Amino acid sequence: xxxxxxxxxxxxxxxxxxxxxxxxxxxxxxxLLVLCSVALLAxxxxxxxxxxxxxxxxLALGIVASAALIGVSSTGACYxxxxxxxxxxxxxxxxxxxxxxxxxxxxxxxxxxxxxxxxGHPNLPWVLGLTTGVPVVAGMLSRSKQRALEAVIGAAESxxxxxxxxxxxxxxxxxxxxxxDVHDVLAHSLAGINMxxxxxxxLLDTGDLDKVREANQKAxxxxxxxxxxxxxxxxxxxxxxxxxxxxxxAMLESSGHRDALTVTGTVRPLSARGTQNLLRIAQExxxxxxxxxxxxxxxxxxxxxxxxxxxxxxxxxxARAVTVGLGSGMGLIGMRERVxxxxxxLTAGPVAExxxxxxxxxxAVIPDE
Numbered sequence: 001x002x003x004x005x006x007x008x009x010x011x012x013x014x015x016x017x018x019x020x021x022x023x024x025x026x027x028x029x030x031x032l033l034v035l036c037s038v039a040l041l042a043x044x045x046x047x048x049x050x051x052x053x054x055x056x057x058x059l060a061l062g063i064v065a066s067a068a069l070i071g072v073s074s075t076g077a078c079y080x081x082x083x084x085x086x087x088x089x090x091x092x093x094x095x096x097x098x099x100x101x102x103x104x105x106x107x108x109x110x111x112x113x114x115x116x117x118x119x120g121h122p123n124l125p126w127v128l129g130l131t132t133g134v135p136v137v138a139g140m141l142s143r144s145k146q147r148a149l150e151a152v153i154g155a156a157e158s159x160x161x162x163x164x165x166x167x168x169x170x171x172x173x174x175x176x177x178x179x180x181d182v183h184d185v186l187a188h189s190l191a192g193i194n195m196x197x198x199x200x201x202x203l204l205d206t207g208d209l210d211k212v213r214e215a216n217q218k219a220x221x222x223x224x225x226x227x228x229x230x231x232x233x234x235x236x237x238x239x240x241x242x243x244x245x246x247x248x249x250a251m252l253e254s255s256g257h258r259d260a261l262t263v264t265g266t267v268r269p270l271s272a273r274g275t276q277n278l279l280r281i282a283q284e285x286x287x288x289x290x291x292x293x294x295x296x297x298x299x300x301x302x303x304x305x306x307x308x309x310x311x312x313x314x315x316x317x318x319a320r321a322v323t324v325g326l327g328s329g330m331g332l333i334g335m336r337e338r339v340x341x342x343x344x345x346l347t348a349g350p351v352a353e354x355x356x357x358x359x360x361x362x363x364a365v366i367p368d369e
Contacts, residue, residue: 040084067129068118109128113128243269251286252300264302273342293315293316301314313363
């Protein structure tokens with residue numbers, strides 16, 4: 001659009017401005033027409049490729065050439081060059097640069113007509129020369145609209161980038177949650193099954209087939225429990241809500257710790273996220289207890305307070321030999337990550353006194369959502 005307007009002005013100048021020839025005054029008019037046309041075409045050069053001061057100097061020279069053309073030519077729309085050049089200056093440069101140059105254009109063109117510099121247009125009023133600086137206002141308004149549009153586009157692009165970054169963060173968080181769930185299921189199930197199979201293998205040397213069968217049955221029971229754990233994981237990934245107390249009770253019974261749960265306070269439903277994470281923390285704590293303190297006592301307490309829920313898992317010292325080398329070392333890290341997602345706190349450490357001295361305790365406190 002702007003290119004078509006520029007070409008139209010240039011064409012109008014070459015068609016109407018006279019005299020135009022190869023010598024004398026006609027040559028001067030032709031040279032000035034070329035200079036004005038080049039200055040007008042320079043409006044479309046990319047801003048980033050040229051220094052602003054260099055462009056400003058070029059446009060200023062174009063205005064001088066336009067004023068000279070007004071004085072030298074005798075007919076035609078030569079004043080259009082000054083109008084369009086000043087308008088572009090208002091669009092391209094800030095007011096501290098464009099306004100003085102527009103005023104200079106008005107004074108220069110007005111003076112050329114007022115003092116009859118050169119042959120000039122005898123019928124053009126000198127006031128027309130003064131008006132050549134007026135288009136700077138239109139250029140400034142267009143500049144303001146363009147900058148506002150660029151700001152809106154920039155804000156939209158920033159919002160889009162922020163939305164993409166948020167989506168990537170959410171995807172990474174979801175991947176981390178899935179990794180924790182998979183780890184919990186595998187660690188809890190495979191560690192327990194491996195423990196029972198190792199026990200059965202050790203008992204074969206003693207010839208005590210009854211205890212071998214018992215260990216084998218426990219391994220089968222843990223396989224069934226693994227299937228339940230897989231179902232819990234699917235529920236967690238789908239954000240299905242599970243009953244906290246009932247699920248925790250079933251989890252303890254399946255791991256051989258019947259009647260190990262104590263519930264205090266008024267039982268209330270928690271959010272699906274809070275329930276799933278507490279269950280996983282309990283599961284990991286029970287896995288660690290079975291791994292590091294086999295045969296030890298286990299006590300679990302679920303306390304509902306006014307604005308928070310506390311899960312405590314405590315185990316006594318090991319009653320059998322501990323098998324070294326099991327576990328990934330990620331259990332406690334995963335528990336801390338889960339509690340952090342709920343803006344809660346987690347403490348874990350050895351029990352120093354009481355009947356469970358020498359054991360281990362994990363306590364997770366999460367606020368109500």
